[in-house]
Structure formats: structure tokens, C-alpha cells
Amino acid sequence: MHDLIPITPLGRTTAQIDRFKGLQISECPDWALASLAARRNREGDTATAAEKFLGIPLPDVATCATAGAFTAFWTGPQQWMIEAPHDRHEDLAAQLKAAVGDAASITEQTDGWCRFDLQGERCHDVLERLCNADTRVMAQGQVTRTRLEHLGCFLICRTKNSHFSVIGPRSSAGSLYHALTVAATSVV
Secondary structure, three states, rough: OOOOOOOOOOOOOOOEEEOOOOOOEEEEOEEEEEEEOOOOHHHHHHHHHHHHHHHOOOOOOEEEEEEEOEEEEEEEEEEEEEEEOOOOOHHHHHHHHHHHHHHHHEEOOOOHHEEEEEEOOOOHHHHHHHHHOOHHHOOOOOOEEEEOOOOEEEEEEOOOOOOEEEEEHHHHHHHHHHHHHHHHHOOO
């Protein structure tokens, strides 16, 4: 049997955390991700089954919803990304598929994306230099798809004015991290 060592999107064995005055940027590798897309004419079945499994209704356009271990965020018409702690939901895609059956298509996304959390009063100063999302007006639970340093990313407002998650392509984690830390250095 192989003895594999898990690595973070930045290629380390532990998550990278950088602290600046009024800001912390954290690599967040401990989240399982799965996409959920309702099949044609099965939107109602998908919504009912997903709510039963997640404990929350699937969120509306440009929003996210959290209950217990699960967060769901809207990614497109009748499409959502579901996230949960990896240590308890390593097989999130399989769990979700068992819950929704053939009403929706489920795709494992954990190793396709990376997540960086920005926390602190200087979040806006960094994000406004990197993307066109107006983070100062984003309310808690709002989500947008934006370009951040030429990369298509999801931006989630976890706590208004003080906590945002950037979810971007894992293959570009180093570039995304570099952009975030360079912008942070320039504003602090």
C-alpha cells in the first residue's frame, strides 16, 4: 500500500498563514468541495433532497447558506458548490450523490480548488487592488464570481467587512497566494 503524504495547494504539509497589520491571510486546505447541478426538470427534487441532507435550502443567486458543517454557495443557474470540513466529509461527493440520487449531477471538486481566507480590517484594501468586486458593500453571505489577478475565482463574504474567502483554481494556488501577499504588503 502506498504511504501518501497529503500536501496543501501551496505544496506544504501545513497550511500557510501570513499576518500583516490588520490582516491575516490563511491557506485553508481542510475543506471538501463538491459541485451540485440539478438535472433538467428535476430542480424541485434536487432542492428537496439537498435541503434534507444539508439542513438548509440551496441558496439563491449570488448568496451562500451555512448550517452545521455545511456551506452551500450559488455558482450558476441551478448549480451550487457544497463545502464541509474534510476530516468529517472526505467523501462529500459520494455522500451528496447518495442524498440526491439521479435528481442532480455531483462532481468531486476538492482537489480542483484552493481557498484563502482574508480576515481583518484591511481585507477591502487588498481585495480592491486585485478584483472588481465591491467588497465594501458585500453583506455576510454574499458570493460573486470575479477575476482576481487574471484568475477566475469565487469571492465569499463570510463576515461583513472582516472575513472573505477567495476560492480559486488549485493549479494556480501559488500565483493567487503571491498576488494576495504582494497586495497586502503594498497596503500595510
